[in-house]
Amino acid sequence: MAEINFLIVEDSPTMRQLISFALKRVHGAKIMEATDGIDALKKLSAQKFDLVLTDINMPIMDGLKLVSLIRGNDQHKDMPIIIITTEGADEDRKKGLALGANAYLSKPIQTAELLKLVNEYVRK
């Protein structure tokens, strides 16, 4: 079975565990976690990922900065990125999508919605 490598970037351990729990249901899922943007960049430089899920509000480096840095790197320019926003307001989503994120999810995350979106990008 082909491996699908996911990177979850989220400062909240609760959210990391919740997303990780959901992603384990994707066949062949290999999940890595990062607690902020800098941690994520370190992990991205060490291995290739099939999809990144990132929170927006994080300490040290937020999700928007991370998206812009990923898209600025040729090596990861085609890697799907899903942003996770707390706010119902459109501002973060618009910024994230403008910077190159492929899709967004709003908290509280619904597992079915997350898996549907992930499967869509993993299949691509």
Place this chain on the structure above:
Amino acid sequence: MDNREGYKDLKARTEDFLQIFRKGEEFTQEVLAENERLRFKLVQLEEENKRARGVDPGRIKTLEEQIASLVEENRRLMERYQEVELENKSFAEKYLEVEMENNNLANLYVASYQLHSTLDFSEAVKTVLEIIMNLVGAEKFAIMLLDEKTMELSAVAAEGIALEDIPSIATGEGIIGRVAADGESYYAADAPGENLELSHPIVCIPLKIKEHVIGVIVIYTLLVQKKEFTDVDYELFSMLAGHAATAIFSSRLYSQSERKLVTIQSFLDLIKEKPA
């Protein structure tokens, strides 16, 4: 002159007669051909009739029975198909229910796991905040703990509201005070109004260890995208009432005992160092 005209007239009439005669001949030929065709057809039909009369009546009966049996089987298959369709629909609905239940259990497991993963008071409180924000979808909320000496509830953590803006509340006073006094959860019947009223939350959950209330979780508003509470939210509230209370209480006790241990240790060190 008369003879010549009489001849011409006779010739013309002869021509007319011959023309009529030729048409009559053509018509007769056509009638004869049609007659021949019909005779041929008649012979064919007679042949077919003979063949049909020659089929065994028993065989016809068998074939009729087979047709009836096939019609019956078709009817039964149609009924079975409809039954299977219904079963399929029922399985699909059951699958969705199981999926939903599975997701709810995952949420509850994560919440429970995280609540009991620390013995640090501030981390335990932060975990409760994270659960309320990320799993329930609350926007403005607070955790208030009961001071058993003064019997007052004071906010120890809040999200979306400044901690100092939340007033202390005596047990039994208003909605929040009553929840602390009775130990019963409160769910507002109406959606929150435009202005934030700290004395009128939409949800107030007692933090209970058995029947002993140690504080409350007060939710004032939900995130924009969170329109209403779902079944799993009520399960979470119910779980939070017990597990969050235990996590907060035990982490506070642990932190206090850690501090006491340091104090006692320092005291013992002092005694040891004191010259005789």
